[in-house]
Amino acid sequence: MASTEGNLLRGEPFQDPTTSSPRNASAYKPLHTFELPKGAEKHYQQQFADMYFLRLAQLKNAVKQKAAEAWDDFELGGEKARYVERVLDVRQGELCWVVGTVYMEMGLKPNVLDDISKEHWIAAPPPRETYVNPSGQDDMMLEDESGRLRVTGETVSAQYVTGCILAALGTEQADGSFQVVATTYADLPQQPERWKGEEIKKAPKVDSKGGKAKKVAIISGLGISGTEDDDLTLDLLLEYLTGEASGPPDQAEAIQLSRLVIAGNSLSHASPILSREDFAAKKSQRKNYGYDASSYNSTPAEKLDTFLSQILPTIPVTLLPGDSDPANVALPQQPLHPALFPQSRPFVNPPSQSKDTLEGFDPVTNPWEGYIEGWRVLGTGGQTVEDLLRYVEDVEPLEAMEMMLRWRCIAPTAPDTLSCYPFQDDDPFLLKVCPHVYFSGNMDKFGKRVIEGPGGQKVLLVAVPKFKETGQIVLVDMESLEVELVEIGVVAPGS
Amino acid sequence: MPEQNYKEYLAARLLAENRPVTYRLLSRAVKVHVNRGKQMLYEFHRNQNAKKPRSIHATYLITGKKRTSEHTNGLNGKDGEDAVMQDSPFPSSLPGTQEPDEKPVSTTSIVLVREEELEKTKAEFVEVTSIHIYSLEPGPIEDLGVLSLCNEEVATKFTKEDPLERWQLYGCIHNPHIKRRTPKSGIAASKTTSKPAAKPTAKPQPKELIPAVQTDSKPSASNTKTSTSAAPKATLQRSNSTKSNPPKKTSVGDLFKSFAKTKPPKPKESEDSPMGGMSEDEGEDSEPESGAPKVDEAKLEAARKEKEARKEELLKMMEEDVDMADAATPQDTNADEVSQDANDDAPLDSQDKAEPAESEEPVVAAVAGGRRRGRRRVTKRKKVKDADGYLVTKEETVWESFSEDEKPPEPKKLKPVPNSSAKGGKKGAPKGQGSIASFFKKA
Numbered sequence: 016m017a018s019t020e021g022n023l024l025r026g027e028p029f030q031d032p033t034t035s036s037p038r039n040a041s042a043y044k045p046l047h048t049f050e051l052p053k054g055a056e057k058h059y060q061q062q063f064a065d066m067y068f069l070r071l072a073q074l075k076n077a078v079k080q081k082a083a084e085a086w087d088d089f090e091l092g093g094e095k096a097r098y099v100e101r102v103l104d105v106r107q108g109e110l111c112w113v114v115g116t117v118y119m120e121m122g123l124k125p126n127v128l129d130d131i132s133k134e135h136w137i138a139a140p141p142p143r144e145t146y147v148n149p150s151g152q153d154d155m156m157l158e159d160e161s162g163r164l165r166v167t168g169e170t171v172s173a174q175y176v177t178g179c180i181l182a183a184l185g186t187e188q189a190d191g192s193f194q195v196v197a198t199t200y201a202d203l204p205q206q207p208e209r210w211k212g213e214e215i216k217k218a219p220k221v222d223s224k225g226g227k228a229k230k231v232a233i234i235s236g237l238g239i240s241g242t243e244d245d246d247l248t249l250d251l252l253l254e255y256l257t258g259e260a261s262g263p264p265d266q267a268e269a270i271q272l273s274r275l276v277i278a279g280n281s282l283s284h285a286s287p288i289l290s291r292e293d294f295a296a297k298k299s300q301r302k303n304y305g306y307d308a309s310s311y312n313s314t315p316a317e318k319l320d321t322f323l324s325q326i327l328p329t330i331p332v333t334l335l336p337g338d339s340d341p342a343n344v345a346l347p348q349q350p351l352h353p354a355l356f357p358q359s360r361p362f363v364n365p366p367s368q369s370k371d372t373l374e375g376f377d378p379v380t381n382p383w384e385g386y387i388e389g390w391r392v393l394g395t396g397g398q399t400v401e402d403l404l405r406y407v408e409d410v411e412p413l414e415a416m417e418m419m420l421r422w423r424c425i426a427p428t429a430p431d432t433l434s435c436y437p438f439q440d441d442d443p444f445l446l447k448v449c450p451h452v453y454f455s456g457n458m459d460k461f462g463k464r465v466i467e468g469p470g471g472q473k474v475l476l477v478a479v480p481k482f483k484e485t486g487q488i489v490l491v492d493m494e495s496l497e498v499e500l501v502e503i504g505v506v507a508p509g510s
Numbered sequence: 511m512p513e514q515n516y517k518e519y520l521a522a523r524l525l526a527e528n529r530p531v532t533y534r535l536l537s538r539a540v541k542v543h544v545n546r547g548k549q550m551l552y553e554f555h556r557n558q559n560a561k562k563p564r565s566i567h568a569t570y571l572i573t574g575k576k577r578t579s580e581h582t583n584g585l586n587g588k589d590g591e592d593a594v595m596q597d598s599p600f601p602s603s604l605p606g607t608q609e610p611d612e613k614p615v616s617t618t619s620i621v622l623v624r625e626e627e628l629e630k631t632k633a634e635f636v637e638v639t640s641i642h643i644y645s646l647e648p649g650p651i652e653d654l655g656v657l658s659l660c661n662e663e664v665a666t667k668f669t670k671e672d673p674l675e676r677w678q679l680y681g682c683i684h685n686p687h688i689k690r691r692t693p694k695s696g697i698a699a700s701k702t703t704s705k706p707a708a709k710p711t712a713k714p715q716p717k718e719l720i721p722a723v724q725t726d727s728k729p730s731a732s733n734t735k736t737s738t739s740a741a742p743k744a745t746l747q748r749s750n751s752t753k754s755n756p757p758k759k760t761s762v763g764d765l766f767k768s769f770a771k772t773k774p775p776k777p778k779e780s781e782d783s784p785m786g787g788m789s790e791d792e793g794e795d796s797e798p799e800s801g802a803p804k805v806d807e808a809k810l811e812a813a814r815k816e817k818e819a820r821k822e823e824l825l826k827m828m829e830e831d832v833d834m835a836d837a838a839t840p841q842d843t844n845a846d847e848v849s850q851d852a853n854d855d856a857p858l859d860s861q862d863k864a865e866p867a868e869s870e871e872p873v874v875a876a877v878a879g880g881r882r883r884g885r886r887r888v889t890k891r892k893k894v895k896d897a898d899g900y901l902v903t904k905e906e907t908v909w910e911s912f913s914e915d916e917k918p919p920e921p922k923k924l925k926p927v928p929n930s931s932a933k934g935g936k937k938g939a940p941k942g943q944g945s946i947a948s949f950f951k952k953a
Binding site: 020021022023024025026029037038040041246247249250251253254255257258259260261262263264265266268269270321325327328329330331361362364365374375461463498499500501502503504505506507508509 | 534544545546548549550552553556557571573615616617618619620621622623624626627631638639640641642643650651652653654655657658661662665680681682683684685686687688689690691898899900
């Protein structure tokens with residue numbers, strides 16, 4: 016039943032293996048949007064308030080413009096809606112609209128004061144899956160430089176999260192809350208055409224010979240733990256990527272891959288800050304102060320290094336860190352240190368030549384953006400989506416990703432519930448250019464969707480599942496932006 | 511040729527050693543294309559089981575599209591999601607999300623399965639695009655995880671080839687665009703590569719060494735032309751010996767250890783030393799590792815013998831050199847010239863060194879009229895920016911000439927020294943020079 020070509024259940028005489036064509040070059044231009052200043056220039060004394068100020072200042076005009084388009088002629092009961100500059104200038108009973116930052120006051124949201132008083136607890140509360148208070152007493156506020164306004168109304172429930180910039184239309188009630196009729200947001204920013212992005216216009220275009228299809232493989236959550244049970248699927252993945260597994264027809268498919276993107280969580284328990292469970296487990300074991308070198312297990316990192324060093328001769332790799340990787344915890348996570356990869360390191364361009372490794376091994380930041388085959392690609396390790404989903408109920412990861420793009424902020428919940436670097440002059444999380452592909456790693460299951468913007472922007476959203484749990488690799492065709500899946504599995508004996 | 515080898519290899523591994531083998535390991539071991547390796551496994555499996563049924567077990571790798579039942583399941587799940595989506599407040603404000611993607615995402619499955627479950631698994635596939643034997647085992651295996659040990663073997667044992675050339679032999683996908691830096695510091699290489707792996711990089715080194723030595727020895731020879739008998743002889747002979755010897759040596763480290771008298775090729779050394787460092791590592795590494803790969807044992811044994819032979823040769827040479835030095839001593843002035851030359855070379859060195867000498871071990875000293883001179887080994891720490899812009903700190907031992915014209919009160923004490931040092935130099939030098947070093951600390 017297998018095609019004759021792919022059937023290798025043949026004995027002597029052996030067929031001569033057909034020589035396969037080489038892999039195509041990957042047209043690649045990483046951007047360094049999320050790189051933090053190095054060394055002593057990295058400060059942590061700043062206040063986070065500046066981030067919110069920046070966000071509002073940069074997005075206010077865009078949101079205002081959108082809202083003006085929508086509500087300029089809006090009348091309710093013969094009353095025309097009026098724009099109010101500051102949220103505290105809203106007068107009671109007057110139909111108006113304001114622009115501000117959302118702040119969610121939620122029952123189960125972690126609170127810094129709680130953390131301080133944690134020592135008084137008998138047992139720490141379990142880690143939160145959601146911040147939504149089951150009794151439904153969560154409050155939504157709209158704030159700007161002047162103050163805060165409590166917002167009520169059906170349309171706003173469970174739609175917004177802390178940190179997004181919003182325009183709200185409504186009237187102030189007798190109790191001082193702002194009854195909202197409609198809301199609007201900035202929506203997708205401008206999107207360059209393929210090959211026309213600012214940063215790559217000048218770069219020499221890699222000509223794709225004969226227009227052969229190129230694909231980019233995206234995986235996340237390799238979750239290498241150092242135990243033996245995950246080795247075999249990883250081996251199969253390796254063999255698939257190097258084109259050794261399967262017969263000639265499938266090997267020819269694998270040749271089309273021109274780049275591998277690893278979207279976070281390559282190692283499973285390597286974060287420098289322990290999760291709540293890990294911490295509790297460790298604390299109960301024994302009391303040891305300071306760094307305990309004997310408890311460090313280097314096997315997972317070595318395995319990842321070996322894995323990379325074996326696939327790197329055949330395919331270039333872009334590696335994003337995730338929340339369980341040994342990178343800094345606060346977003347944007349900086350590239351994994353080359354010292355972790357003694358064997359793969361030779362594939363990184365030396366710093367003296369250039370900052371970008373175009374072909375080879377490129378450890379990058381999380382989130383990361385860059386150009387692949389002329390498309391602008393934005394990707395994260397998944398923490399931003401995960402955290403956003405804790406604010407809302409019944410929302411799919413793809414919807415959350417879509418909302419982030421439309422709010423023009425890819426990490427709205429930072430710095431509220433997601434740790435991040437205190438940016439001062441510029442917030443890189445604000446979306447200035449709309450990507451063509453937006454992926455998020457470490458999702459529970461695979462998903463994809465194409466969304467469209469008001470200016471004809473088209474964005475492919477991809478939720479990349481955890482490889483360790485699903486065995487799935489996402490392939491994105493860089494000509495048509497079609498998505499396909501490859502699933503790697505092992506049939507358990509006796510099943 | 512590999513056609514015969516593979517049967518022996520498989521028989522030895524499966525039937526004698528009782529260890530599983532994957533197609534990748536086979537292709538590495540007998541150096542064939544992976545696809546050919548898969549067919550070899552099949553051939554062997556068929557033959558063996560024809561002789562003795564069920565003596566060899568196999569696992570298969572199936573690639574293809576799975577039956578649609580799974581797909582529809584997936585789709586149903588998706589429809590469910592869509593329903594949820596419509597309830598949620600998002601769509602009202604979002605254009606373009608109303609119609610979900612109807613086209614199911616095409617999924618290729620790659621499944622590893624034992625022969626026991628092969629038929630059942632095959633039935634789940636609508637279309638099998640390729641199928642091959644993944645591995646053979648001496649008996650049914652309960653835990654497929656053992657196969658990863660084979661792959662680990664591939665990763666650790668067969669690293670000697672240039673990874674960028676692997677595709678030609680084994681049929682991995684070739685990517686002509688990937689560039690790889692050759693590790694310069696040798697840290698990465700020494701850690702992972704076994705002895706055979708390091709060899710190719712060490713090979714070019716003797717070639718480099720020859721010109722270095724020649725250029726170095728020439729000026730000294732021309733300088734000493736004017737001077738009288740013994741000294742030129744000594745230097746000439748010395749240069750002869752240096753000329754003839756280095757090509758035989760594989761490691762620079764050994765060379766400098768055992769050559770007490772000869773002039774080191776100073777200018778070139780900074781380039782060579784990282785490699786020397788690597789091959790030293792190699793020597794250390796090869797011993798613990800030699801136990802693991804059985805195939806290489808004979809080779810290693812031979813290499814070891816060779817090494818010992820070389821050591822002996824060098825020891826002899828050493829003795830000759832020391833004698834020569836003694837012969838040279840009566841001619842102060844001439845010999846001084848020689849050492850002057852050596853001193854002229856020294857500044858060349860000091861340009862490079864960032865930090866001064868770490869430890870000094872005068873090894874050979876010759877006394878002439880109360881003046882002592884000779885060469886000592888100095889460990890220098892050097893910071894060099896390599897071609898890639900990394901700052902590399904190297905520790906290297908350099909031979910330095912010195913003379914002590916400025917120390918008149920010493921000779922009385924030192925007089926008895928040269929003899930003992932010359933004798934001690936013969937025996938002590940190759941092993942450890944600690945005792946001599948401490949003796950000379952004061953000087």
